[in-house]
Amino acid sequence: METALKQVRANHSRYLDELKHYLAIPSISSDPERKADTAKCAAHTADLLRAAGITDVKVVPTAGHPVVFGQWAGAPGRPTVLLYGHYDVQPVDPIDLWEHDPFAPWVKNDRIIARGSSDDKGQIFIHIKALEAIHNATGGFPVNLKIIFEGEEEVGSPNLTPFLKQHKNELSADVALVSDTQMWAEMLPSVTFGLRGLSYLEIELTGPNRDLHSGTYGGVVANPAEIIARLVASAKDDHGRILIPGFYDRVQPITNTERAAISRIPFDETEYKQDLGVADLWGEAPYTPLERAWVRPTLEVNGIFGGFTGVGAKTVLPTKASAKISMRLVPDQDPGEIADLTENFFRQTAPQSVTVKVTRHHGGKPIVVNLNNPYIAAAARALRESYGNEPLFIREGGSIPIVADFKEILGLDTLLIGYALPDARTHSPNENLHLPTIFLGLESLVRMYHYLAE
Numbered sequence: 001m002e003t004a005l006k007q008v009r010a011n012h013s014r015y016l017d018e019l020k021h022y023l024a025i026p027s028i029s030s031d032p033e034r035k036a037d038t039a040k041c042a043a044h045t046a047d048l049l050r051a052a053g054i055t056d057v058k059v060v061p062t063a064g065h066p067v068v069f070g071q072w073a074g075a076p077g078r079p080t081v082l083l084y085g086h087y088d089v090q091p092v093d094p095i096d097l098w099e100h101d102p103f104a105p106w107v108k109n110d111r112i113i114a115r116g117s118s119d120d121k122g123q124i125f126i127h128i129k130a131l132e133a134i135h136n137a138t139g140g141f142p143v144n145l146k147i148i149f150e151g152e153e154e155v156g157s158p159n160l161t162p163f164l165k166q167h168k169n170e171l172s173a174d175v176a177l178v179s180d181t182q183m184w185a186e187m188l189p190s191v192t193f194g195l196r197g198l199s200y201l202e203i204e205l206t207g208p209n210r211d212l213h214s215g216t217y218g219g220v221v222a223n224p225a226e227i228i229a230r231l232v233a234s235a236k237d238d239h240g241r242i243l244i245p246g247f248y249d250r251v252q253p254i255t256n257t258e259r260a261a262i263s264r265i266p267f268d269e270t271e272y273k274q275d276l277g278v279a280d281l282w283g284e285a286p287y288t289p290l291e292r293a294w295v296r297p298t299l300e301v302n303g304i305f306g307g308f309t310g311v312g313a314k315t316v317l318p319t320k321a322s323a324k325i326s327m328r329l330v331p332d333q334d335p336g337e338i339a340d341l342t343e344n345f346f347r348q349t350a351p352q353s354v355t356v357k358v359t360r361h362h363g364g365k366p367i368v369v370n371l372n373n374p375y376i377a378a379a380a381r382a383l384r385e386s387y388g389n390e391p392l393f394i395r396e397g398g399s400i401p402i403v404a405d406f407k408e409i410l411g412l413d414t415l416l417i418g419y420a421l422p423d424a425r426t427h428s429p430n431e432n433l434h435l436p437t438i439f440l441g442l443e444s445l446v447r448m449y450h451y452l453a454e
Contacts (some may be wrong), residue, residue, distance in 0.1 A: 003137035004446045008130070012439055016112070019125050020105040022048070023114040027121075029065055029088035029155050038088060038151050041121075042066045045087045045149050048128045053135030054147065062159035065151030069167075072145045078453050079375075080144040082173035082412060084402060085124030085180065086153035089116035090427050097429035111432040118420035122433040123179040124149055126419065130445035142453035146173050150402075153180075156362030157402055164409045175375045175452070176406045181418030182426075184265070184392050186437060189383040189444070191376060192416035194294065194395035195403055197329035197366035199338045202359040203228065203346050204322040205306075212317040222353030224321035225306035231346055232301055232323050240284035240292075242299050244345045250332045254287075254295050262290050265392060275423075294395035298328045299342075328397060335363035364401025369413045378451035379415050386444035417448070 027041035028034040042059050049057045049070045057070040065088060073080075092102040092115050100106050105114035116122065134141055148171075150160050164171065184190045205224040212221060236242055267290055273281065283292040292298070306321025308314040327338055343358045350356050369376070371393060383391040396416070406412040419441040425431045 001134075001137075001446060001450045004130075004133040005443055007133045007136055008439070008442045008446060011129075011133075012435075015125075015129055015439075015442070016107070016435070018048075018129075019112060019122060020114075022121055022125055023105045023112070023116050024103050026103045027088050027116070027151065028091055029152050030091060035065070038065050041087050042068050042149075042151055045124075046070070048125070049147065049149075052128050052132035053141070054131070054145065057147075060163070062152075062163060064155075064159050067151070067160065067163055068147070068149040070145070070147040071170075072141055074140050075142065075144050075453070078143050079174040080146060080172070081449070081452060082146045082148065082171060082176040082406070082410070083127060084148045084150075084176060084178045084406075084414075085127065086120045086150050087116075087124065088151045088154050089121065090119070090154050092429070094429065099430055102429075102431075107435070110435050112435060113430055113432045115431055117431050117433040118424035119426045119431065120153070120180045122438065123419055126438050126442045127177075127179060127445055130442050130449065133442075133446055134449060142450045144173075146171055153402070158362070160402060161405050161409070164405055168409060171410055173410070173412055175373075176403070176410075176412045176414040177448075178400065178403065178414055178416050179418055180400055181396055181398075181416050182420045182422055182424065183418060183437065184394060184422070186421055186434065187387050188266075188389055189387045189391040190394050190418065191380055191383070191391050192394055192396045192418065193371055193376070194368040195366060195400055195416070196294075196297070196395075196397055197333060197335055197364050197404065198399040198401065199327045199329060199335040199342070199363045200325070200361040201327075201339060201342055202322060202324050202361065203231070204320060204357040204359070205231075205350065205354040206320050206357070207354050208317070208319055211307075211319050214315040214317045217317050221317060222351060223317050224354055225318050227351065227354055228304060228306060228321040228323050231349055232304065232325070234349055235299055235342075235345065240282065242284075242297070244299070244341050246341050247297070247299075247338065250334070250337075251297060252331045254291060258295060259291070261393070262288070262294065265290060265394065293397040295330055297330050297333060300326050300328075302326050328399065329366050331366050331368055333366065335365060339363065362401070364399050365404035365408070366399075367404045367407060367414070368395070369416075373413050375413070375415055375452060378454065379417055379448055382444045382447035382451050383417070385447055386440050417444075 025041040027038040054070040060067045102115040207224040303324040307318035
């Protein structure tokens, strides 16, 4: 292990050059024009794994973008770790808010800035380099490995669940390891043991069969833009509580132990508001901000639109209006059941003067890992020794649906060890990864793979 750690420390410059090359590939999975680039990124990811000593590597076609699958089974009697990540990235819009070309990585203030730097190419890159250092030092690895790097996470992983089911026996392992989350702060590493689930709907209302003159028809014909606003507003009360019947029926209440653990997290509400540029926070009473973000379900409007939105004025009563709505879920809520309840609510609440169309998008189940899992202790030890601070055990408000699939299909708990900082601007312009943090992260992964073997 010490030889591998010395190699890591001696190769920061090479790692940075290789990371720039990796991030320069525009693997935007949602853009059909980038299909060839995404395939190129899959091939490059496979090459990186082979260079790290994983000799059995395949680029597996799917109905969409390929899965990169690798394995190494040279440690009989040792645990098998299933490493997961994704090489696809978000679109770059709005492009004018980037300081430079998002696929021409540059370094500023100790950060590498590029699309995919934190989510998730930069994080899977340091896993690959940790494995490379271990292999160069020892000729093998301390644990057996199964590796899945997919190219469709940013579009809901439509082909990964079928892949898991089809290769269930081949993917047998003891624990999954995912780096697609964040640290709490610089030099303050985190083990994420809970994720919220997701249910996502689009509600479309149709009124008259064409756009109408608002002077001639206003006050006579229902306005879908007004009604969609009323419907969305009716889903919550003035204190942030969701009013959809049955929405909270399966929600596990916060225990005193959970509440005490959350209260120990060093959360500075004033600093949080300043960072976001808001005067005050808002949400479900009487819960604290972290309780609302981690262990309570939500319903949020991600977009609402209809009618004329161009420059100037146009007195129009639109024929259609829509809202995109996401719901973050907690144990034991089921995405399908919540989608049913929400769809029924909007259909029953909407007046007969409009017709309602509901489109269901991707979703995923919530997950919580038992903190008594011995692999969590191994990960925490590696983080502690690398960063010099006790890691925090946190939950995350976002969703990684594959983690629930790992549990449901493969029977695996997942270690969620993220190395992006909170200001990484994930999904935003100028996405970045803090280089001192990931170089220490590389060291922590070298240690982690060794400690997972014990």
